[in-house]
Amino acid sequence: MGSLAGALLTSRITDRFGVGPVIIIGFAVSPLAQVPLLLAGPGRGWQIVLAATLAAQLFWATAAGVSQRxxxxxxxxxxxxxxxxxxxTTVTAGSRPLAAASAGALALVLDxxxxxxxxxxxxxxxxxxLLASPVRALRTMPVLPAPAAVPPAREGIS
Structure with a gap:
């Protein structure tokens, strides 16, 4: 539900907060969303907290992802x-196995x-x-001049 809401509301929140801030918030929410996971104990209360946190994290991750793409x-x-x-895609998806292996190796040494x-x-x-980059000041998507039209290739010419 968080991802769906993020996808549906991205244009509204970028209009309100700006493109750059939405991207930065999306990246900042992810580490913050780990805090309840680190504090969680057994019980329905923590399940609700974790579900709400995940929904918020997915909302902002989706809004940031749509904005950055x-x-x-x-x-x-x-x-x-x-x-x-x-x-x-290669950098983000390709780093996951390395991160998982590194985390697994660390878990053998640490808790x-x-x-x-x-x-x-x-x-x-x-x-x-991102906070140190020009992205933080970006309020709207840039409007670039339309590229010059490339004439279509003529048939039979290679």
Whole structure:
């Protein structure tokens, strides 16, 4: 439900807060959402807290994801759209097995809460980098001039 709401409300919240702040909030909510997980104990109360936290995290992650992908597509030349998306997918999805293996190795040395804490602290880095970048001042999507039309290729010419 959080992701669906985030997808449906992205344009409204970017209009209200700005594109850059929505991206930054999306990255900042993720490490904050780890805090209840680290504090949780047994019981229905904690289940409700964790479900609500996950919904909020998915809301902001989706809003940030839609905003950042839209921004990348606007800024990237049409001829490079496929490469840009492939690199983004490779970096994000490709790092997951390495992160999982690293967390597993750390869990052999440390306890699980310590590994989760380290993971949450590492998730702060992207938010800090975004805060230090020009993204923080971005309120609307940039409007770039339309690219010059490329004449269609003539048939029979290779």
């Amino acid at each position: 839209t921004l990348r597509q606007i800024l990237c030349a049409p001829a490079f759209q496929g490469r840009m998306q492939a690199v983004s 699980v809460p310590a590994v989760l804490t380290i993971g949450a602290l590492l998730q702060i880095v992207p938010a800090l980098l």
